[in-house]
Amino acid sequence: MTEPSQHAxxxxxxxxxxxxxxxxxxxxxxxxxxxxxxxxxxIVIPPPNVTGSxxxxxxxxxxxxxxxxxxxxxxxxxxxxxxxxxxxGIATQMVVERxxxxxxxxxxxxxxxxxxxxxxxWKARSxxxxxxxxxxxxxxxxxxxxxxxxxxxxxxxxxxxxxxLYDEGLIYRGQRLVNWxxxxxxxxxxxxxxxxEEDGYLWHIxxxxxxxxxxxxxxxxxxxxxxxxxxAVHPNDPRYRHLVGQTVRLPLTTxxxxxxxxxxxxxxxxxxxxxxxxxxxxxxxxxxxxxxLALTNILDKTAHIQLPGSxxxxxxxxxxxxxxxxxxxxxxxxxxxxxxxLKVPRGERSHVVIEPWLTDQWYVRTADLAxxxxxxxxxxxxxxxxxxxxxxxxxxxxNIKDWCISRxxxxxxxxxxxxxxxxxxxxxxxxxxxxxxxxxxxDIILTQxxxxxxxxxxxxxxxxxxxxxxxxTEAMARFYPTQVLVxxxxxxxxxxxxxxxxxxxxxGDVPFRxxxxxxxxxxxxxxxxxxxxxxxIDPIDLIDGISLPDLIAKRTSGLMQPAKAEEIRRATERxxxxxxxxxxxxxxxxxxxxxxxxxxxxxxxxxxxxxxxxFCNKLWNAARFxxxxxxxxxxxxxxxxxxxxxxxxxxxRLQETERAVEEAFAGYRFDLATQxxxxxxxxxxxxxxxxxxxxxLAWADAPAARGTRRTLxxxxxxALRLLHPLMPFITETLWKRVAPLCGRGGATxxxxxxxxxxxxxxxxxxTADMQALMGIIGTVRAIRGEMNIAPSTxxxxxxxxxxxxxxxxxxxERTIMTLARIAEITHLAxxxxxxxxxxxxxxxxxxxxPLAGLIDKGAELRRLAKEIExxxxxxxxxxxxxxxxxxxxxxxxxxVEEERRRLADFEDRLQKLSAQEMRMxxxxx
Numbered sequence: 001m002t003e004p005s006q007h008a009x010x011x012x013x014x015x016x017x018x019x020x021x022x023x024x025x026x027x028x029x030x031x032x033x034x035x036x037x038x039x040x041x042x043i044v045i046p047p048p049n050v051t052g053s054x055x056x057x058x059x060x061x062x063x064x065x066x067x068x069x070x071x072x073x074x075x076x077x078x079x080x081x082x083x084x085x086x087x088x089g090i091a092t093q094m095v096v097e098r099x100x101x102x103x104x105x106x107x108x109x110x111x112x113x114x115x116x117x118x119x120x121x122w123k124a125r126s127x128x129x130x131x132x133x134x135x136x137x138x139x140x141x142x143x144x145x146x147x148x149x150x151x152x153x154x155x156x157x158x159x160x161x162x163x164x165l166y167d168e169g170l171i172y173r174g175q176r177l178v179n180w181x182x183x184x185x186x187x188x189x190x191x192x193x194x195x196x197e198e199d200g201y202l203w204h205i206x207x208x209x210x211x212x213x214x215x216x217x218x219x220x221x222x223x224x225x226x227x228x229x230x231x232a233v234h235p236n237d238p239r240y241r242h243l244v245g246q247t248v249r250l251p252l253t254t255x256x257x258x259x260x261x262x263x264x265x266x267x268x269x270x271x272x273x274x275x276x277x278x279x280x281x282x283x284x285x286x287x288x289x290x291x292x293l294a295l296t297n298i299l300d301k302t303a304h305i306q307l308p309g310s311x312x313x314x315x316x317x318x319x320x321x322x323x324x325x326x327x328x329x330x331x332x333x334x335x336x337x338x339x340x341x342l343k344v345p346r347g348e349r350s351h352v353v354i355e356p357w358l359t360d361q362w363y364v365r366t367a368d369l370a371x372x373x374x375x376x377x378x379x380x381x382x383x384x385x386x387x388x389x390x391x392x393x394x395x396x397x398x399n400i401k402d403w404c405i406s407r408x409x410x411x412x413x414x415x416x417x418x419x420x421x422x423x424x425x426x427x428x429x430x431x432x433x434x435x436x437x438x439x440x441x442x443d444i445i446l447t448q449x450x451x452x453x454x455x456x457x458x459x460x461x462x463x464x465x466x467x468x469x470x471x472x473t474e475a476m477a478r479f480y481p482t483q484v485l486v487x488x489x490x491x492x493x494x495x496x497x498x499x500x501x502x503x504x505x506x507x508g509d510v511p512f513r514x515x516x517x518x519x520x521x522x523x524x525x526x527x528x529x530x531x532x533x534x535x536x537i538d539p540i541d542l543i544d545g546i547s548l549p550d551l552i553a554k555r556t557s558g559l560m561q562p563a564k565a566e567e568i569r570r571a572t573e574r575x576x577x578x579x580x581x582x583x584x585x586x587x588x589x590x591x592x593x594x595x596x597x598x599x600x601x602x603x604x605x606x607x608x609x610x611x612x613x614x615f616c617n618k619l620w621n622a623a624r625f626x627x628x629x630x631x632x633x634x635x636x637x638x639x640x641x642x643x644x645x646x647x648x649x650x651x652x653r654l655q656e657t658e659r660a661v662e663e664a665f666a667g668y669r670f671d672l673a674t675q676x677x678x679x680x681x682x683x684x685x686x687x688x689x690x691x692x693x694x695x696x697l698a699w700a701d702a703p704a705a706r707g708t709r710r711t712l713x714x715x716x717x718x719a720l721r722l723l724h725p726l727m728p729f730i731t732e733t734l735w736k737r738v739a740p741l742c743g744r745g746g747a748t749x750x751x752x753x754x755x756x757x758x759x760x761x762x763x764x765x766x767t768a769d770m771q772a773l774m775g776i777i778g779t780v781r782a783i784r785g786e787m788n789i790a791p792s793t794x795x796x797x798x799x800x801x802x803x804x805x806x807x808x809x810x811x812x813e814r815t816i817m818t819l820a821r822i823a824e825i826t827h828l829a830x831x832x833x834x835x836x837x838x839x840x841x842x843x844x845x846x847x848x849x850p851l852a853g854l855i856d857k858g859a860e861l862r863r864l865a866k867e868i869e870x871x872x873x874x875x876x877x878x879x880x881x882x883x884x885x886x887x888x889x890x891x892x893x894x895x896v897e898e899e900r901r902r903l904a905d906f907e908d909r910l911q912k913l914s915a916q917e918m919r920m921x922x923x924x925x
Contacts, residue, residue, distance in 0.1 A: 009627055009737060013620035015584025016544070019729045023135055026732075031750050032140045034080045034478075041077035042479035043069060044463050044512075045141065046487055046495070047149060049088035050123060051095050054133035056521040056529060056604065057488065059539035063592040063726075064518065064670060065486045066139050070725035071665055072483075073140070074754035080479050081140060082466050084147035085130060089412040089455045090184060090192065094349055096122050096411075112410050112450075119411050133540055138585050138728045140750065145475075147466045149458040150413070157465035158413045158458050159429045161506060166417075166427040170365045171405075173417075173425065175295075177278075177285045178404050180357030182303035183350040186408035187361055189454060191494050193354050195343040202340035203325065204270070206333045207231055207248040210256070215240075215248055216335050218270035220342050221280075222328065223321040225250065226307060228257055229293040230276040235261035237272050251333045252324065260291050279358040297358045301408075317355075362406040362415060362451070369501040370400045376500060381510050385668050386598040389489060389517045396493040403498075405454045412452030419447050460498035463511035470506075480507065484514040492517070516668050519601035525893075526603050531558070534568030537580075542609060545582035548573065574892065580606070586727035587613040593726045594678075596670035615682060616730055619723075622686045623734045626712045629697060630741050636710030637743050642703040645773070645812065646692040647711040648766035653684055654715050659757035661722055670726075677723050685715060688774060695815040713741040718755045772805055773812055775842030780820035783838045783849045786916050788860065794823035795854060798834060800846035802827060838919070857920065864917045871910045878903040 010017075026032065034040075043065050048058060065081060073079040096119045097107050107115045127148075134141065147154060165171040178187040203222045206214040215231060231248055233240040240259070247256040264287050265274050278288030279295045288295065300306040303317045312320045328334040345354040374397050376382045377390055384390045406415060417427045418434050421444075428434040431446055440446070458465070463482050467475040481503070487496060496515060503511030522528055523535045530536065534555045541551070552572050556565040590612040595602040643651070657680040664673035689711075696708040717738045724731040728750075735749040746752050780797055789795060797820070802809065806827060809816065813825060828834055828848070836857075837848035851857065881887055881899055888896055 009620075009624050009734075011624070013584075013617050013730065015586065015616070015729065016582060018733050019136070019138075019543075019585055022729050022732050023138065026140070026748065026750065027135070027143060029747065030144075031748055032081070032142045033144060034078045034142065035073075035751075036078060038076045038078045040080070040478045041069075041072040042080045042082060042482040043484055043486065044082040044466060044482055045084060046485075046491075047084045047086040047147075047459065047462060048130050049091055050085040050127040050130070050148070051088050051091045052130055054130055054137070054539055056537055056539055058130075059137055059588065060521050060592045060596070060602065061486055061488070061518065062134060062137050062139050063589045064516070064596055066137070066728075067589075067593060067670060067725040068484065068486070068665070069140055070728060070750060071754060073750060074721065074724065074752060076753065078478065080142055080145070080475075082145060082147070082479075082482075083131070083134070083139070083141035083143060084149070084462075084466060085127065086455060086459060087148065087150045087412060089407055089409055089452060090186065090188065090349060092119060092123075093409050093411040094184070107410070115410055136540055136543060136585060138589065140728070145466070149455070149462075153468065154458060154461070154465045155413055157461050157469055158453065159416045160470050161461060161502065162416055162453070162457075163427055163429055164506070165364065170368065171362060171427075172365065173360060173362050175358060175360050176363065176402075176404065177280075177282055177356050177358055178361055179345070180301070180303075180355045180359065181347040181350050181352065182299075182301065182355055183352045184347065184409070185301050187359070187404055187406065188347060188354065189404075189456060189494065191456075191491065192348045193345045194348050195345045197341050198344045200340050200342045200344070202270070202338045203328075204335040204337070205251060205275075205328060206335055207251060207273075207275075208333075209243075209246070209248055214333075215243075215259075215273045216271040217273045217275045219275055220340060221321070222324050223305075223312075223317050224277045224280045224298070225275060225324070226253070226305070226310065226312065226320075227277045227279050227296040227298040228275045229278055229288060229296060230258050230260045230291065232260050232262045232265050232274045232276050232287060233272060234265040234267040235263065237265075237267045239272060252327055252331070260287075262287050262290065280356050282356050285356070295358055299355060299357060301357075301359075303355050361404045362417075362453075364403040364405055366400045366403050366501070369505055370397045370497075372504045373397060373497060373500040376504060376510050382500065382512065383514045385514055385516045389492065389515070392489070393492055393497065397497055400497075403454075405457050406449075406451040407454055408451055410450075410452065412455065413458055415449040415451050415453060417449040419449065420444055425449075456494055456498060459495055460502045461506075463499055463503060464507050476507075481510050482512045484516055485512040486516045486518065488520065489517050490520075518596065521602045521604050524603055524605040526601070531555075532564075534564075534571055537604070539588060541580055542583050542588050542606075543585050546580050548576060548579040551576060551579055571892070574895070583609050583613045584616065584729070586730045587616055590615065590674060590678075590727055593670040594674040596668075598668065615678060616727070618682055618686055619730060619734070622681075622690060623716065623738065625690055626716050627737060627741075629693075630709045630713050631737075633709055634706050635713050635741050636706040639706065640703050641707035641710055643707045643711065644696060644700070644704055645766050645769050645808075646689060646696070646815075647707055648763045649770035650685060650689040650711060650715055651761055652763040652767055653680060654718060654755075655757045655759070655762045658718075658722065658755045662757065665725075674726065677719075677726070681719055681723070685719065688770075689715070691819055692815060695818050699814060710742070713738055717742050717744060721749060721752055722755050724749050769808055772808065772843065772845075773816060776802075776809070776845065776847055777816055777820045779840035779842040779847040780822060780849065783840050783847070784821070786919065787838050787849070787851070787855055788863075789849075789854060791821065793854065794821050795849050797822050797825050798828050798837065798848040798850065799825065800828040800834065800848060802845045805845065861917065861920055864913060864920065868910065868913050868917065871906055871913065875903065875906045875910065878906060 045065065046061065069079055069081040100106055100118065110118065162171060179190065179193050181188050200220055202218050202220060204216050204218050205222065205225065207217050208214045217231060219225070228250055233244065243259045244261045246259050248259060250257050264283060265272065276284045276287050276293065278285045278293050279297045298305055298307055299317065305312045305315045305320050307313050312323060315323065325334065346352060347354055374394065377393060384393065416429060417425055418431055419425055426434040426438055428437055434440065434446060464476065464480055467473060467480055469476055485496065499511045503509065520528065527533060527535060536555065538554070552569050555568050555572055559565045587609055591609045594608065657676050660676040661673045664670065664676065693708050693712055697705050700708065717735065720731045720735045720738065732749050739746065744752065784795065809825065816822065817825065834848050835850040835852060837850045840847045878899060882903065
């Protein structure tokens with residue numbers, strides 16, 4: 001017998017009352033740390049920016065990683081989920097600079113040392129926000145190993161890698177074209193540049209020919225003509241072939257520039273003549289390299305014209321454009337101006353137009369590093385899931401360019417390079433090492449390079465720097481290579497490829513065996529979530545709930561356009577008229593898992609979260625029923641017991657579910673794992689087996705009742721372990737109550753073994769028998785619903801063609817009659833005429849419910865006709881409304897979609913009522 005429980009399980013599931021307490025217990029007990037036993041299994045978290053907060057993409061990604069971690073922990077692997085955050089150079093510097101500006105101070109006034117002290121102070125006060133949010137998501141990371149990309153250990157790894165690459169000639173300093181942010185005054189990566197279509201103009205400018213006449217060149221940036229070094233035409237363009245090798249005069253200047261031929265030119269665009277500005281356009285730079293053109297940099301670091309002696313010197317690029325266009329028009333050199341849609345690159349954080357700018361930067365020669373990284377995927381040492389992403393990887397890596405790794409900011413890993421007064425550069429781990437390696441005396445003044453490294457440089461070392469490299473630590477030996485990287489497709493090149501290159505270069509092995517690439521989390525309409533669209537959802541708000549006023553305030557804060565804020569307010573009111581209720585973490589995680597198909601983007605619909613909140617309630621109530629019927633009762637742990645058909649069936653289905661879930665996890669099909677678990681727990685265990693068990697417990701003899709109680713607790717306990725990786729909080733809470741009833745101990749479900757399919761317990765006969773019985777019960781229930789028979793009314797049932805099931809039906813007659821509310825069951829003898837009945841099919845068996853005394857056929861037909869007429873009128877109204885152009889075009893899209901949904905619902909109801917009317921009309925004996 002089990003020990004009496006200390007208290008009854010709460011009547012309702014309240015996630016807010018259990019989640020924080022449960023997580024604190026896990027963390028305090030060290031449950032997330034590696035066990036030291038079993039094969040090593042490691043996942044490194046893609047380090048979120050220390051400035052950030054958890055967004056839907058993070059929450060989705062973290063759900064997947066935590067599910068894998070918990071699954072492998074329960075399978076007996078020595079599991080480490082390595083946490084940490086990224087210093088996020090530009091983003092963090094901007095946050096602190098804004099705070100300083102609000103206080104009337106500036107970065108420059110403070111100086112580098114005091115500014116960095118201010119950033120570290122901010123990090124100490126605010127940098128842990130995302131870590132706390134990860135805790136709310138149930139992330140079972142080993143917090144004792146939490147890392148930060150500017151920790152001394154990781155900084156040491158960064159310096160080590162930089163020096164080794166430099167010593168091998170794989171890092172160099174050179175003048176190249178980069179993405180330049182003139183507001184931040186630094187180079188930025190492609191990932192920090194957004195390019196959206198904007199309205200602009202195409203200026204058609206006349207470039208005079210010395211012998212008379214002119215060429216017309218179209219440009220979207222007339223101010224850059226000051227840096228033109230050539231006009232290019234296609235080599236096969238017959239209009240200009242005779243001019244190749246000659247010159248044109250550069251408008252508004254005294255310079256002459258050559259006419260060159262290059263395949264880059266599209267002869268069908270504009271006049272077929274293209275101005276080439278090598279220092280201010282990436283494509284032009286490549287053309288310039290092919291033709292040995294000069295590089296004339298016309299802008300300074302703030303995007304002002306830098307041409308002493310020119311009338312445009314000192315002007316901003318915007319003012320220079322206005323002045324140059326006016327001067328071209330005055331000189332008769334402006335042929336025409338056309339409106340033009342163009343992609344404008346803007347800084348992700350500064351929002352200013354990014355300038356291709358020629359400047360001295362530090363670079364990594366990536367071609368030599370890319371070849372081993374390509375081979376690692378080609379020979380299968382690294383596998384992409386889904387596999388199609390390897391093609392994207394190959395395309396990027398086979399066309400790789402040298403990597404600009406320097407940034408002109410202060411927050412980050414400072415480049416370990418020093419200069420003497422003569423400008424000679426020395427690279428080493430420390431200044432002392434520079435002096436020792438190069439024999440420099442103490443009186444020689446050395447100045448460290450002011451630039452810092454691109455954030456992606458330290459992130460590229462993340463899988464091994466977090467484990468203690470360059471030291472050969474126990475963690476490196478145990479957990480490197482890691483097993484799987486979970487990431488979005490948008491950073492395959494920026495992060496994934498660079499980790500592979502660096503991992504192979506410095507450890508001799510790949511950083512991970514598999515790369516699971518997931519899609520983006522979009523809103524319910526398939527739109528990207530963004531502040532400007534006003535459709536961002538904070539995952540913590542889904543967990544805790546948020547009122548409508550607070551949600552509106554969150555979505556509109558910081559918006560500078562009142563009209564946009566008002567538009568977002570109205571849209572939010574329509575979508576969430578009562579705010580967002582509290583769903584809890586488990587419902588949100590289960591939703592994410594159900595949407596985690598391989599690689600596809602995710603349309604996030606709140607209705608699905610609501611459905612999984614109901615699933616949590618269902619599971620909680622099922623556990624309450626089980627506990628009420630098994631605590632303080634004999635659960636078959638000792639003594640004899642028997643299992644009836646229902647017991648053997650649910651045990652068999654449990655084995656099949658275990659197998660399906662195991663296969664789903666192996667294939668990273670979290671959606672299939674979710675479907676299998678939901679179907680088993682809701683549709684089979686709760687909807688069928690619990691109801692079945694009630695009849696057994698009410699009437700069966702002691703061994704059968706003991707067997708059913710044994711099955712109730714053991715199947716539920718196993719199902720909780722199966723479900724735990726996806727829904728950790730509710731399963732932990734319920735498992736601690738259920739596990740002792742079946743003799744299973746342990747401080748936490750996290751350390752309990754993960755269920756594994758036992759083929760010997762798959763019972764085909766029990767499954768076939770239960771399918772037949774459920775078919776009969778389900779058919780009777782369907783007839784009752786269709787015929788509008790009151791739930792309290794017991795009905796007679798006649799089975800036709802059930803001779804082979806007669807013994808099975810007789811054995812379980814009491815259960816069938818209870819579950820279907822049947823008065824009596826008879827079998828139709830061969831050649832006997834059945835009375836007027838409602839008929840349904842359960843496989844090959846006809847199930848008949850005689851209607852005499854149960855229903856007035858004529859009255860029911862009249863009721864149905866009235867209901868059909870009413871629905872028909874609603875359909876006509878909806879179709880008329882949707883047929884009006886003014887409604888469809890002017891009403892908010894959400895209102896139009898709601899009307900379409902109503903119409904679809906009415907049409908579905910009409911179809912069902914019409915089918916019911918037809919069945920009623922042809923009822924016969």
